[in-house]
Amino acid sequence: MQAAFQRDLSYLLELIGSGKESLIFMKKRIRHLATQWLQASHKLEEKLEGKQRDQKQILIHIGFLTEESGDVFSPRVLKGGPLGEMVQWADILAVLFILGHSLKITVSLKELQSNLGVPPGRGNCPLTVPLPFDLIYTDYHGLQQMKQHMGLSFKKYRCRVRVIDTFGTEPAYNHEEYATLHGYRTNWGYWNLNAKQFMTMFPHTPDNSFMGFVSEELNKTEKQFIKSNKANNMAVVYGKEAGIWKGKEKFLAILNKYMEIHGTVYYETQRPPEVPAFVKNHGLLPQHEFQQLLRKAKLFIGFGFPYEGPAPLEAIANGCIFLQSRFNPPHSSLNHEFFRGKPTSREVSSQHPYAQDFIGKPHVWTVDYNNSEEFEAAIKAIMRTKVDPYLPYEYTSEGMLERIHAYIQYQDFCAVAVLPDTPAVQTSTSPFILQPNSTYLAWACNSSSSFPAWPPVNSLQVWLSEAGQACTSTCQQHGLVCEPEFFKFINHKEVFQRLNIVCDSTESEMNHLYPAVAEKVRECYLQKEPLLFSCAGYNTKYQRLCPCRDYRRGQVALCRDCL
Numbered sequence: 001m002q003a004a005f006q007r008d009l010s011y012l013l014e015l016i017g018s019g020k021e022s023l024i025f026m027k028k029r030i031r032h033l034a035t036q037w038l039q040a041s042h043k044l045e046e047k048l049e050g051k052q053r054d055q056k057q058i059l060i061h062i063g064f065l066t067e068e069s070g071d072v073f074s075p076r077v078l079k080g081g082p083l084g085e086m087v088q089w090a091d092i093l094a095v096l097f098i099l100g101h102s103l104k105i106t107v108s109l110k111e112l113q114s115n116l117g118v119p120p121g122r123g124n125c126p127l128t129v130p131l132p133f134d135l136i137y138t139d140y141h142g143l144q145q146m147k148q149h150m151g152l153s154f155k156k157y158r159c160r161v162r163v164i165d166t167f168g169t170e171p172a173y174n175h176e177e178y179a180t181l182h183g184y185r186t187n188w189g190y191w192n193l194n195a196k197q198f199m200t201m202f203p204h205t206p207d208n209s210f211m212g213f214v215s216e217e218l219n220k221t222e223k224q225f226i227k228s229n230k231a232n233n234m235a236v237v238y239g240k241e242a243g244i245w246k247g248k249e250k251f252l253a254i255l256n257k258y259m260e261i262h263g264t265v266y267y268e269t270q271r272p273p274e275v276p277a278f279v280k281n282h283g284l285l286p287q288h289e290f291q292q293l294l295r296k297a298k299l300f301i302g303f304g305f306p307y308e309g310p311a312p313l314e315a316i317a318n319g320c321i322f323l324q325s326r327f328n329p330p331h332s333s334l335n336h337e338f339f340r341g342k343p344t345s346r347e348v349s350s351q352h353p354y355a356q357d358f359i360g361k362p363h364v365w366t367v368d369y370n371n372s373e374e375f376e377a378a379i380k381a382i383m384r385t386k387v388d389p390y391l392p393y394e395y396t397s398e399g400m401l402e403r404i405h406a407y408i409q410y411q412d413f414c415a416v417a418v419l420p421d422t423p424a425v426q427t428s429t430s431p432f433i434l435q436p437n438s439t440y441l442a443w444a445c446n447s448s449s450s451f452p453a454w455p456p457v458n459s460l461q462v463w464l465s466e467a468g469q470a471c472t473s474t475c476q477q478h479g480l481v482c483e484p485e486f487f488k489f490i491n492h493k494e495v496f497q498r499l500n501i502v503c504d505s506t507e508s509e510m511n512h513l514y515p516a517v518a519e520k521v522r523e524c525y526l527q528k529e530p531l532l533f534s535c536a537g538y539n540t541k542y543q544r545l546c547p548c549r550d551y552r553r554g555q556v557a558l559c560r561d562c563l
C-alpha cells in the first residue's frame with residue numbers, strides 16, 4: 001500500500017496514550033512543534049515529486065518507559081532528569097506518523113506481548129509466530145524484552161528491528177563471538193545485528209545510522225527580532241541537575257565578572273547549595289520557556305556534563321554562542337565512568353563533539369578550561385562576536401523527515417545479498433582513489449531487485465588510511481564519509497593490486513579492522529565476517545582500506561543520489 005502524508009496530529013496524540021509524565025512531556029512537545037512539522041511535510045512532499053512510498057506496519061516499543069525495566073525516567077521528568085531521550089522519541093513518533101505509516105505504540109510488556117501475538121503465559125515458549133510488523137523501533141531495554149518473549153521468532157525477525165541507541169554501538173562490540181574473544185563484551189552489545197540497525201542521536205560513527213531529533217526553527221522575522229533583543233551580557237548554564245555545578249566555582253566567578261548568569265536547575269523548596277547566590281536560577285522550565293530564555297541569552301555555557309544532548313543545538317538555533325570545554329585526553333569507555341560499559345570506543349574530545357566538528361566557530365567555542373586565561377579570553381571575545389541563529393539542515397523537521405523517509409524506503413537488513421565474486425572497483429584514477437567503472441554500475445542497477453544497492457554505489461571512493469587511522473577520519477580528511485555498506489565491494493584481493501599494494505600473503509580473517517594491509521611486512525588481510533565491517537577502529541600496525549562516499553550538505557546520512 002502507498003503511504004500518504006498524515007497531517008492530523010491529534011490522532012497521533014491519542015495513540016500515545018497518557019498517564020506517565022514522560023508521555024505528557026512528549027505530547028506537549030509534539031503539539032508545540034505541530035506547525036513546524038506540517039510545513040516540513042509539505043516541503044518534503046514537493047521534493048519527492050509523487051515518488052512511490054510503501055506504507056509500513058510499524059511497532060514502536062519504548063523499552064525504557066516500561067515498568068519492567070524500572071522506568072526510572074518518568075518520575076524524573078519534572079525533576080531535571082535526562083530529557084534528551086524523550087525529545088528524540090517524541091520526534092521519531094511525529095516523523096513516522098507524518099510519513100504516513102501505520103503505528104502501534106507500546107510502553108508496557110503486556111502491550112508488547114499482545115501486539116507481537118504471543119499467547120498469554122507462553123512468553124518464553126520457543127514458538128515462531130508470524131510477525132505483523134514490517135519494522136520495530138525500540139531501544140536496548142525493549143530489545144532484551146523482545147528476545148525474552150518472542151521465542152524463535154526473534155532470530156527470524158530481528159532484521160526488522162531498529163534500535164534507538166543514543167551513543168552508538170560499534171561492530172566490534174556487536175558481534176558476540178568476536179566481542180567475547182577480544183575483550184569488547186559489555187552489558188549492552190553482542191546482538192549480532194547489522195550495525196546500521198542501531199540509530200544514534202548524533203552522527204557519531206557512520207557504522208550506525210544517524211537518527212537525530214529536531215530543534216525549534218525560526219522564521220526570518222523571529223531571527224531578526226532575536227538578534228535585536230539579545231542581552232549581550234546574559235549567560236545560561238547548560239545543566240538542569242545540581243551536580244553539574246559542583247566544583248565549578250572558579251569558572252562561575254570569572255564568568256560573573258562579565259555576565260549575568262542564569263540557570264535552570266531543578267529545586268524543591270530551596271536553592272540547591274551547588275548553585276551560587278549570584279546565579280539567577282529559574283528552576284527547571286517547561287521546554288518552550290527554556291527556549292524563550294535562550295532567545296534572550298548571548299552565551300550558553302557547558303561545564304563538561306551532560307554529554308552530547310539536544311540543548312546546545314537549541315541554544316545555537318536561538319542565536320546563542322555555545323562555550324564548552326575541550327577534553328584532553330578525550331573521554332571514552334576506557335577512561336571515563338559515564339562511558340564505561342557502553343558498546344563503543346569512540347573518543348569524545350569535548351562535551352559536544354558534534355557542535356565542535358559540524359558547527360564550530362563562530363557559534364561554538366571549544367577551549368581548555370584548565371587554562372583560566374584562555375577561558376576568560378574566550379568570554380570576552382564571545383561578548384564582542386555577533387552571530388545569526390543557526391540550525392544544521394539535518395536537525396530541521398524537513399531534514400529529519402527526509403532522512404527517515406530514505407531509511408524506511410531503502411534500508412533492508414532482511415534481504416540476502418547476492419554478491420559477485422569479482423570486485424566492484426575496477427579502475428584507478430590516482431594512486432589512492434578508485435572509482436567504480438561503468439560495467440560495474442550497470443550490474444548494480446540491473447540487479448537491484450535481488451540486491452538493493454543503497455546507497456548507490458556511484459558515490460563510492462576507496463582510500464587507504466594512514467597506519468593507526470580509522471576509516472572514519474580517513475574519509476573525513478577527504479571531505480567524505482565512511483560508508484560501511486560499501487565494504488563488501490572492496491573486500492577483494494584485486495583491490496589491493498589496484499592500489500599498487502604488494503601483498504606477499506593475503507589472509508581472510510575475522511577482525512574489525514579488515515580489509516587492511518600491514519605494509520611493513522607486506523601482509524594483506526580480508527574480512528571474513530561481514531558483521532565486522534567497521535568504519536571505527538584503528539591500530540598502528542595496519543593501513544585500512546576505506547570505503548568513502550559523498551554526502552549532502554547539512555545531511556551527512558545521505559549521499560547526493562540517495563533520495
Ligand code: UDP
Nearest residue numbers: 082083084264284285287290306309310311
Ligand atoms: N530543557 C527543558 N527545560 C529546562 C532545560 C532543558 O525542557 O529547563 C530541555 C531542552 O529543551 C532539551 C532537553 O531538555 O531539549 C534535553 O536537554 P539536554 O541537552 O540537557 O539533554 P539531557 O541530558 O537531558 O538528555
